[in-house]
Structures are given as C-alpha cells and as structure tokens.
Amino acid sequence: MTTKEKILEEALTLFSKNGYDGTSVDQIAERVGIKAPSLYKHYKGKEDILNAIIDAAEVRYEELFGSDRNIGKLPESKDEFIRSTMGKISFTMHDPMIRKIRKFLIQEQFRSERLADITTRHQLDGIQRMYTKIIEGMMNKGLFIKDDPKLLATELTAPVVLWIAQADRQPHCEKEIMDSIEKHIRHFYDVYTNIQ
Amino acid sequence: MTTKEKILEEALTLFSKNGYDGTSVDQIAERVGIKAPSLYKHYKGKEDILNAIIDAAEVRYEELFGSDRNIGKLPESKDEFIRSTMGKISFTMHDPMIRKIRKFLIQEQFRSERLADITTRHQLDGIQRMYTKIIEGMMNKGLFIKDDPKLLATELTAPVVLWIAQADRQPHCEKEIMDSIEKHIRHFYDVYTNIQ
DNA sequence: TAATATAGCTAATGAACATTAGCTAAAGAG
DNA sequence: CTCTTTAGCTAATGTTCATTAGCTATATTA
Numbered sequence: 239m240t241t242k243e244k245i246l247e248e249a250l251t252l253f254s255k256n257g258y259d260g261t262s263v264d265q266i267a268e269r270v271g272i273k274a275p276s277l278y279k280h281y282k283g284k285e286d287i288l289n290a291i292i293d294a295a296e297v298r299y300e301e302l303f304g305s306d307r308n309i310g311k312l313p314e315s316k317d318e319f320i321r322s323t324m325g326k327i328s329f330t331m332h333d334p335m336i337r338k339i340r341k342f343l344i345q346e347q348f349r350s351e352r353l354a355d356i357t358t359r360h361q362l363d364g365i366q367r368m369y370t371k372i373i374e375g376m377m378n379k380g381l382f383i384k385d386d387p388k389l390l391a392t393e394l395t396a397p398v399v400l401w402i403a404q405a406d407r408q409p410h411c412e413k414e415i416m417d418s419i420e421k422h423i424r425h426f427y428d429v430y431t432n433i434q
Numbered sequence: 435m436t437t438k439e440k441i442l443e444e445a446l447t448l449f450s451k452n453g454y455d456g457t458s459v460d461q462i463a464e465r466v467g468i469k470a471p472s473l474y475k476h477y478k479g480k481e482d483i484l485n486a487i488i489d490a491a492e493v494r495y496e497e498l499f500g501s502d503r504n505i506g507k508l509p510e511s512k513d514e515f516i517r518s519t520m521g522k523i524s525f526t527m528h529d530p531m532i533r534k535i536r537k538f539l540i541q542e543q544f545r546s547e548r549l550a551d552i553t554t555r556h557q558l559d560g561i562q563r564m565y566t567k568i569i570e571g572m573m574n575k576g577l578f579i580k581d582d583p584k585l586l587a588t589e590l591t592a593p594v595v596l597w598i599a600q601a602d603r604q605p606h607c608e609k610e611i612m613d614s615i616e617k618h619i620r621h622f623y624d625v626y627t628n629i630q
Numbered sequence: 631t632a633a634t635a636t637a638g639c640t641a642a643t644g645a646a647c648a649t650t651a652g653c654t655a656a657a658g659a660g
Numbered sequence: 661c662t663c664t665t666t667a668g669c670t671a672a673t674g675t676t677c678a679t680t681a682g683c684t685a686t687a688t689t690a
Contacts, residue, residue, distance in 0.1 A: 241638095259456045262676075264676090275681095278678095354604050358604060361600075386621070393589055393621075404558060408554060480647095
C-alpha cells in the first residue's frame, strides 16, 4: 500500500471515530508514520483528503450496489432466505471498511450536498434497489405474494438499517440486535408468504 | 427568556447545523448578543453547555415518549389512522426544537455512551413504545389482526425514521418523501387488516 | 554519471480557539 | 444609602491547528 493510500485509510479511520472536525492532520500523520507536513506532498490539504475519501465512498457504493452481481442466487426456501439475508447483514455490519464509511457518513452527512446525497444512496437507495430485485425475483417464483416489491424492500430493510446504526454506537447490544433482526426477517417472510 | 436559556437555544441551533467541534463559543456568544467571555458567567465552559443540551434532550424525550398522554384517541378507521399518523410525523418533522435535537444527536451520537443511549431512545425505543401501544389498542378493537405489536410498531416506524432523516439532510426531497411515507402507512394498514 | 524529481524532515507562521484576569456598571439586599 | 452580587465588557494567555518555507537524502531519468 502506498503512503497516499495509507493516508486515506488512516484518515477514514479517524474521521469515522472522531469526525472530520475532531481529527487533526497531526493525528493522521502519526498513524501513517510520518510528520504532518509530509502529508502535503500527497494531498493539497485536509479538505483534499476529505474529498478523496468521499470519492472512495462513491466507488465503494458502486461496488456494493452498482451491479446486480452481488445479489447472488435467489433463495428457494424460508431457511435459505433467512440465511442469505442474515449473511449479507452480518457482512455489512462487520466489514471494517464499510463500517467506517457508514460511521463517517452518518456524522458528516450535513457537511455538503454531495455527502447528503451519498448518505441517502448508502442508507436507502442502494439497499432498497438490491432487495427490490431479490423480492421481485422471489415473487416471480411464487415464493412471495404479489405486491409492490419496492415498498416491501423498504419495509424489510429499514428496520435493519436502524438496528445496524444502533450496533455501531452501542456495540455491547449487538447480540440482542441480531436477534431482533432475525425475528423481523422471519416475520417479514411469514407475512408475505401464502403458506401459514 | 433568560440569557442562560438563550445560550442553550443558540448553541443547539449551531451544534445541529455545524456539529459540536464545528461550532466556536464566539459563534454562540454572537448569536446570543454577548461576547464570548460573558458565556462563562452562565456555564463553566463549552462542554458544560453541551451537557446542558443533553439534559434538555433527555427532558424532551420524557415529554414526547415518557407518558401515554401523547398517544391520543385511538383511530377507528383507515382514514383516521392515516391522518393521525401523518399528523404525528409532520409534527415531528417540522417542530424546530425536535428537529434540532434530532440533527444534533445524529451528528454527536458517537461522542459518549450517554449520547449513544439517548440517540437510541429517540430514534428507536421511544417511537416503538408509542406505536406498540397504539397498535395493541387497535388489535384489541379488532382493527388490526392479532400479531406481535412490538414487531409491527418497528416495521411501521423504521422506514419513517429513515425518511425523516433523509428530509433533514435533503429538504428539497420533502414532498417526495411525504408521499413515500403515506404510501407506506396505507400499505401497512392494508397488510395488517383483515379487510381486503 | 549527472541532473532532476520525490518524499521525507525541522522550524516557523499565522490564525482560531477556549479560557482567564481583571475592570465596570447596574441591580438587589440589608 | 451602602454593600454585594450579577452580568456584561476588554485585554491577554496559552494551546492547538493547518499550512508554508526551506533543507536533505534517496530514487529516477536522461
């Protein structure tokens, strides 16, 4: 990893923990293992680092939600649906980079229109689009009753997004939150399936 | 309003707009109409102001969700349910004080365990508890089918919480968001009612 | 090999910031 | 009426911060 990349990584780590205004360039430099003035050989200034992080967040968004490749095989049964959905959630919750980007966006969402926009894409549009596809596919297979797939996707994912955010700020509640999430997904499946 | 109260109000306004670290005591003093050193006649320092705001947020939480008085009369029909729910949402979205507390908490939720805790109460527990009561009441009246009222409350309120957060950062989408919310509530009512 | 570019360093700069010291005028209490 | 408290002020302090200037060694290029 180049110094330039390491700066970005350490800056994101600090921004996600203490926010942009709560992080000094000295802190970033120290984690990288250089002195603050050396940062300016790679970036114009603190704001330039911020913009590079935002660019990276856009790229990561495209990777996660840009294509339909990440949807994977459509679940064929209740157990498969639960397992596949819980797997995706667990990955999103625990992947260090996604976690940092999520915490960073939450805190900095009001800093600019662009950040507001990206936050909405990460928190609402992306996940919704992904699950709209999945639910639509399962409706076509007769696994879910016919209904508005976009609406169902929101109803499935919104509680999960809120619970993940809770786990980010209260990690000691994670076990409890995971139980709530699974209970919710099971309930969702039961409600939108003909089989009682 | 006393100077002490005005300091709190203006500090909250600035914290909700620019965050705690993004706000200087000079800025607060200027909005109050005094010089920064005069603030110290009322509060020990910037952090003391922060703590007073957190205390106020706790009080406001109790006012909003502490008692069952705010639930009001139980809706008797679909239209009444939609109207009463949309009314509560519109109030929460537009009340200036609640809005500021909400934006403040979103940005500062990682600053301390106490702030994390209050954020969860405002964003999840409070609203969930309120709607659990309402949905439970409507189940007992036969307006909703029997199901886990806590789970249903989460499924009703979580998308709304996310959309309100979106409206906070992208106010130009408010109309669109309001439409989504109403569509969601109508759908929720239809799904959990026997009447097709 | 000679010239140049790169990436680090120390030292310095100037601005912003939270806070303190100490003064003053007005309000309230005895 | 006098004393004391209150709440404002200006000036100053010390710290932190982002950034720049200028030096040096190493790596790259011609």
